[in-house]
Amino acid sequence: MNARSGESVTVQARAKINLYLHVLARRKDGYHELDSLFVFGELADVIQVKPARSLRFKSKGPFAERLPDDQDNLILRAAQLLADAVEVKPDAAITLTKNLPVAAGLGGGSADAAATLRALAALWKIPPEAVDLTLLGLGIGADVPACLLSEPCYVGGIGERIDPVTDLPAFPTVLANPGMALPTVSVFGARKQKYSKRSRFRRMPTNIDELVSRLKNRRNDLQSPAIKLCPVIADMLQTIESTDGCRLARLSGSGASCFGIYREIAEAHQAAQILQRRGWWAEATMTASAERPWENL
CATH class of the missing domain: 3.30.230.10 (Ribosomal Protein S5; domain 2)
Structure with missing residues (x-):
């Protein structure tokens, strides 16, 4: 708010x-x-x-x-x-x-x-x-x-x-970070793979299953170079993937934070606890709805 x-x-x-x-x-x-x-x-x-x-x-x-x-x-x-x-x-x-x-x-x-x-x-x-x-x-x-x-x-x-x-379904997620800063310029500098194509959805998913299915056909092109610079990211992604209810685990941006998508917020909270026991920062949250409350300021 x-x-x-x-x-x-x-x-x-x-x-x-x-x-x-x-x-x-x-x-x-x-x-x-x-x-x-x-x-x-x-x-x-x-x-x-x-x-x-x-x-x-x-x-x-x-x-x-x-x-x-x-x-x-x-x-x-x-x-x-x-x-x-x-x-x-x-x-x-x-x-x-x-x-x-x-x-x-x-x-x-x-x-x-x-x-x-x-x-x-x-x-x-x-x-x-x-x-x-x-x-x-x-x-x-x-x-x-x-x-x-x-x-x-x-x-x-x-x-x-x-x-x-519009109409993108909100979903529970866990956010996690290993406690290491990862400068964006360094990650781009470590990137070696070919360039990708524009891959926007032709039709917006209406539920979590459909969203995850489409995301699995896409990727984060900065994930591999980020792992090269900060190998603990791979361990953190594997840990997120192994938690109950995780539908997808991926790096966000240039890292080093990662996220997991879940069907239930309770599953995201349980995942956060597991990640925290590994000594990593982790929090469960819902994705925010489309709103522009500042227009009333």
Whole structure:
């Protein structure tokens, strides 16, 4: 949920999950063309913004200590870019509750930046027509435009082509991370296989069985190079696959986080407990429904 209370605005930055990710080509500028289906978990970081006399940032939560230095912080970049775009002073106190692992393939940094843009646009009362948040977000990171939407969508280009998906069934999932950061640029650099084709569904699945069947005919092209760089991912995927009720286990994004799809949320919770006993971060969640609560901020 996202909410406005008095002079503060709170926005959730949902975990991003790549159900499949195909690398289509490498452009002359070094960026890669992608085809991916994004969903978002109800598990999320939280951004809260309040009026202040200058731009201030603080963080808390289980992964706050692993955030990068201020100059590289995507949240501060987002705040400054938005202020520059609409020619206002970036006067705000921003608090991040960091619940998601850092550099984990869950879009945490991009989701935090996107939530910051949404929250500050509401706090500063910026009209929607005054700035293109999607274009602004793309200058921060390739996943930011999709994270601004935070609902099921196909993503193409380098992240700027967003096509919302309707009627995709929500499902229980477990998210897991081995506690190792895996930089995206390193994973792309380790990729050696041929390029893939665009593989969007001709017809949207209507249930979990149909969804899993179609996903098994697709893949994450970054899974193999991620395993080369971080072999524990293979062990974690095998552990997820072995849990009761797991229908599919796969790497999300460039890793090192993985996810499993289940029919029942109780099965996802049991899987999370098994993964936690291995010493890994793991949480069960439902994928989030299509909603845009910030439109009422």
